[in-house]
Amino acid sequence: MISKYAPLISFFPLTLLAMVAWRTMDPPSPGVTAPAEPAGAGVATAESGSQAPPPPGVDLSFRDGYAPLDMDAVFVTPAGPKGMKFTPATAALNGAKVRVTGQMVKHLHDDPQIFLLTKRPLVLIMKEFGLADDLPASAVHVLLSARPGWAPRWTPRPLEVCGVLELGPRQELDGRISHLRLVAEHVIDTEAGTLPELMKPIGLQPGRLTQAWLAADASPPRAPPAPSLSSSTQPTHQPK
Amino acid sequence: MKPSLALLFPTLAGLSAAVAPFAEAAPVVTRLNPPSALFTFNDPNPPYIARFATGQRFDLQATIQADAGKVITSGAFHVDNVALPGDVTITPIGSDKFSLTLRAYSNTKAGLHTFSVAATQDDGVAASDEGNFEIVGFQGAGRKAKNIIYLIGDGMGIAHRTAARIITGNVQQGKAEKGLAMDQLPVTGILMTHSLNSIVTDSAPGAACYSTGNKSNNNQEGVFPDDTTSSSFPLNKWDNPRVEHMGSYLARTQGKVLGIVTNADVEDATPASFAAHTQDRGAGTGICDMYFDEAVTKANLRVLMGGGRKWFLPQGQPGSGRVNSTTSGGADYMLPADAAAAWGVPVGAVDPGRDLIADFVAAGFAYAPTASALSAVPAAEDRILGLFHTANMDIAMDKIAARRGGPAVGSVPAFPDQPMLDEMTDKALAALSKNRNGFVLMIEGASIDKQAHNMDTERWVLDTVEFDRAVGHCIAFQKTNPDTLIIVTADHECAGINIIGGSTVTTASLVDRSDDLGTDGQQGVVNGATGPSTDGQKRLRDVVVGVYQDAGFPQYDVIADGYPATMDVDYKMLIGYAGNADRYEDWLTNPVPASPTARDTAGDYFITGQVAGSSAVHTASDIPVSAGGRGASLFTGVMDNTEVFFRALQVAIGGAK
Numbered sequence: 001m002i003s004k005y006a007p008l009i010s011f012f013p014l015t016l017l018a019m020v021a022w023r024t025m026d027p028p029s030p031g032v033t034a035p036a037e038p039a040g041a042g043v044a045t046a047e048s049g050s051q052a053p054p055p056p057g058v059d060l061s062f063r064d065g066y067a068p069l070d071m072d073a074v075f076v077t078p079a080g081p082k083g084m085k086f087t088p089a090t091a092a093l094n095g096a097k098v099r100v101t102g103q104m105v106k107h108l109h110d111d112p113q114i115f116l117l118t119k120r121p122l123v124l125i126m127k128e129f130g131l132a133d134d135l136p137a138s139a140v141h142v143l144l145s146a147r148p149g150w151a152p153r154w155t156p157r158p159l160e161v162c163g164v165l166e167l168g169p170r171q172e173l174d175g176r177i178s179h180l181r182l183v184a185e186h187v188i189d190t191e192a193g194t195l196p197e198l199m200k201p202i203g204l205q206p207g208r209l210t211q212a213w214l215a216a217d218a219s220p221p222r223a224p225p226a227p228s229l230s231s232s233t234q235p236t237h238q239p240k
Numbered sequence: 241m242k243p244s245l246a247l248l249f250p251t252l253a254g255l256s257a258a259v260a261p262f263a264e265a266a267p268v269v270t271r272l273n274p275p276s277a278l279f280t281f282n283d284p285n286p287p288y289i290a291r292f293a294t295g296q297r298f299d300l301q302a303t304i305q306a307d308a309g310k311v312i313t314s315g316a317f318h319v320d321n322v323a324l325p326g327d328v329t330i331t332p333i334g335s336d337k338f339s340l341t342l343r344a345y346s347n348t349k350a351g352l353h354t355f356s357v358a359a360t361q362d363d364g365v366a367a368s369d370e371g372n373f374e375i376v377g378f379q380g381a382g383r384k385a386k387n388i389i390y391l392i393g394d395g396m397g398i399a400h401r402t403a404a405r406i407i408t409g410n411v412q413q414g415k416a417e418k419g420l421a422m423d424q425l426p427v428t429g430i431l432m433t434h435s436l437n438s439i440v441t442d443s444a445p446g447a448a449c450y451s452t453g454n455k456s457n458n459n460q461e462g463v464f465p466d467d468t469t470s471s472s473f474p475l476n477k478w479d480n481p482r483v484e485h486m487g488s489y490l491a492r493t494q495g496k497v498l499g500i501v502t503n504a505d506v507e508d509a510t511p512a513s514f515a516a517h518t519q520d521r522g523a524g525t526g527i528c529d530m531y532f533d534e535a536v537t538k539a540n541l542r543v544l545m546g547g548g549r550k551w552f553l554p555q556g557q558p559g560s561g562r563v564n565s566t567t568s569g570g571a572d573y574m575l576p577a578d579a580a581a582a583w584g585v586p587v588g589a590v591d592p593g594r595d596l597i598a599d600f601v602a603a604g605f606a607y608a609p610t611a612s613a614l615s616a617v618p619a620a621e622d623r624i625l626g627l628f629h630t631a632n633m634d635i636a637m638d639k640i641a642a643r644r645g646g647p648a649v650g651s652v653p654a655f656p657d658q659p660m661l662d663e664m665t666d667k668a669l670a671a672l673s674k675n676r677n678g679f680v681l682m683i684e685g686a687s688i689d690k691q692a693h694n695m696d697t698e699r700w701v702l703d704t705v706e707f708d709r710a711v712g713h714c715i716a717f718q719k720t721n722p723d724t725l726i727i728v729t730a731d732h733e734c735a736g737i738n739i740i741g742g743s744t745v746t747t748a749s750l751v752d753r754s755d756d757l758g759t760d761g762q763q764g765v766v767n768g769a770t771g772p773s774t775d776g777q778k779r780l781r782d783v784v785v786g787v788y789q790d791a792g793f794p795q796y797d798v799i800a801d802g803y804p805a806t807m808d809v810d811y812k813m814l815i816g817y818a819g820n821a822d823r824y825e826d827w828l829t830n831p832v833p834a835s836p837t838a839r840d841t842a843g844d845y846f847i848t849g850q851v852a853g854s855s856a857v858h859t860a861s862d863i864p865v866s867a868g869g870r871g872a873s874l875f876t877g878v879m880d881n882t883e884v885f886f887r888a889l890q891v892a893i894g895g896a897k
Contacts, residue, residue, distance in 0.1 A: 081609035083557030106835045121834035125855045130522020131570045132505035137559045156838030175569025179558045
């Protein structure tokens, strides 16, 4: 079978060329693009080994403080007969600052503070399949608690997330058990050369936050964030 | 039915409201299960919505709207004007509503029955209403089927079958040299697939109908809808009125055993629809617990294979998906006491730390986590639990590529040793056929649907081929076990798929066209909406999509493993989607299952979806059903999907010529 994307895929690690940092800061107004960081020299990534001119005005030197983590190397492979097992290298990074490159999963998460990151592009149709899905165990729950309610809009371009790694099971608002979480400090669009626009999280479905809060238990695993959307946000479909 | 009566309701309600200050309040029956046109439309005529086999168990349930501040204190159900014994459970469900249930009722008298509920308020005011159901009897008509095999290609409409035949059957000069295995089945009919609450079903009621004989709402498996749907009710997912599954019914009445095989997560809608009772098809922890707590003991579940290992691992184990709630996504189960008592099953527990694999092993199941382990299961084994992936198993295309020594894609690197569906089928048949009283086996080709949702042509076509190979293995089994009925069908059609023609250019040309940004030099601009970029249509549609005689006969090279050497042949088959969401298309195999709006963008050929979102949808199209073996002759004509259940039972209980 022809893999027409093979060149692109192999180029994937090489494409951290023009990166823009997304810094934690006060939540902006809806639809407002966060301002860029102060100007600074761009860097080519360690993965790329190549030098390409970054867009002006971006200082990515903070990345040096984050250890790279490859989602394909999170667990011992092949998987054992029962559960998965973190590699020693991954286990050693628990609580440390790491950076992970992957794709934002295209789906509607119940929790506005979270998006999912996987090594390869993935679409989840929660409405259709619930949690019976293709999500790999190595998926990273990216926590956006620093700026609740706001995240980059879904993008097909690779993202690099820098933050603090948390390992261990935690039940999320949608019922999914996360095993890898990254408390995001920076989100970097690795291809676009522009800042990820800060939108409603994966903000494609009006009312999704309201739906999530309605569906939340009386004693949810975590308190939902304060609503930050306009009052025009209304549910678009009835709960079952 | 008389929908005109329904249209009158708003008028009557308006009149009632107009005279409300003068009207005497009274409690009202707002829901009556099993559902009927008699209750909903005051229509006693067929088609009868609820039908049951003689002796098949089901729950009676009613919702009563009491007057404000009043309480329903007593209730009774009658069938054919005879009061039913047993305690009616009265549960307040808020807003002065009360749910009345009488569990695990059954009736052995064939024919139409009228049933009613009568409830009394604490001020003595009563409410009542009536509905009907049909009990289907089975006449002795010949030899019985000892074994029933359901093969369900999830989402597999007629065009999915045609497409699989075109890539494997060498169609030339108007004829297929080789048909599919399912084409060998001698009898074919047409099924209507509507669910209880929509013309378009999802997989839960679309599959549960084959196991219960009844309609249910979308997302629901083995139950009727009720009024405790929100998470404010701790048991909301688990308290619905139940309908007995075929597996349990035939285990109880004939000593048969049950097998469930899928290449999806085993908690997914189709497999769960043969054993679980829940209003939420996504309640994976509880559904998998039910497999063990109920199906192993009540339905003689002896084979369970697929993905979804995450539900079987204790929560502390990396990879586990077990949750600590009865109401969340992936919920665990707990039953109302009356349901557990009447059905003779455990009440369940919220136990995220449960090691469900250990429970199965302790019950005598051989556990196989890989294809190699499955192959090594001793021939004498009659109980097998196969969990080959934490989530859905990888699709056929990726498994085949790995077996051919190609790149490991998908989640194959983590799970490199997954069986194909026909290999799982062989082991299931070997284990189940040890039961002298026969078996019910459901085999699902799950990713036909999942990849059709994603409009990923090559992936669903190859999964259809994988499914068809499992059909072939069942046909071979039937030849040496003639008292076996094989039913091949789907739960619904997915994506409005059809074969629209063939490419008029070579693959090399498609590759060139798929990477050509066109005269505007822009990528992924939508049909000129934000620019002049319609050139993708010119390069990848206008001069590529060959229709009618220009489609020719696409030729695929099927190699020894039974699958085409490549899906990207010159002048390949082209597929259209009528249930489509937005997508880019370049007709070439996608190396990874990416979003339809994220892949193929370089070719700049954007196809506007007719539905919102990122996923194609199920359609209400009728689906084919093909049958072979004992009693296959009954599966012809155009029929409701629930009818398959009754015809299968006719063959199993009454026999067929």
